[in-house]
Amino acid sequence: MTALTPNLIDSHSDLVRAVREGIPIQAPQDMRFLVAIAPDGSSAHVEGSHEALVVRMSQDSESGGWSSTTTPAPSAVIHFPPFSLLLADRQLVGSFPHVDCTDWLELGVDDPANVSVALPVVDLPKTPSAPVPIAMLQFTEARA
Template identity: 85%
Template structure:
């Protein structure tokens, strides 16, 4: 995949702290989001808000987030599941780069045969916990099911959404679980201002060729992604054939840098 600009929030993580998968205080290992072999090599070109409320940006370069997040025991348990994430990433990258319809499709549709969707979703959400360390407090059953690889009924309030990010799409790897987006609008006639609040997406791994979101259910209809939360009903070793019709999405280019999670707006794209 080609190089890309990207965004992740600033903020230092100590090597000793609370594991985002089990909640225990321990010496932490680094979580690479997405996995290194899923085209995540090198340093991430990041932007974020600094302490004095100004914005800083790095030089665009391919790479993802690397955060101290998981204890050794949780890393040893969950990192083998990255093989399925990597397999899917390379599969979709091949479709994007070597298709006779390259640049023409708005969706990638078909059937994934002999795959392990329960393994893929857990690898993705395990990485997302590194971006959202407080997810374990509000959704302990979900995080436990990810950590242990056990099937569960999909949570009703938190949804896992999937789309395809085209080659060269701006990378965006960030977490904002339990954050609130505030939007203000002014009535053109009365001049009065109205305020509306919605949850921010809890976690985003928009990193070609995959665009993955963990989001409150009330956001699902406003996003272009497909709800695949039901994959949690499968264990990590269960093999299945999965019919897919994933839309291809992108993030609007901004004049100077990518935008933070509260301003994310996905647009339809072709690949």
């Protein structure tokens, strides 16, 4: 995930080093690590857009005027069965039906841990023609 995310090594070098080396680290305040289950047959999607912005345009049906809003794009996404993993700005946590597992970064690879978590099952909507950036899609909950 960290290798697929442009600029993450520059802005969060401690996080990248910790993930690569499997050592525990204090979770960064601005980034969240989100996890869910991707069902078998789910289309794979890998993307990294660290420090990118998503611009959403909308048109008022009455006045015809346009407005826009911006939000951070997810920094890294690996949606590939059996897991859907996201590294995202903390303000995006409510946008995806994933569990916030950021505290797991405080565990080393060799550290024993007593972890109990219920992960939701999520899938990406199918796009009929061209791939769509993950930041413009909404995850949908799949059957458990």
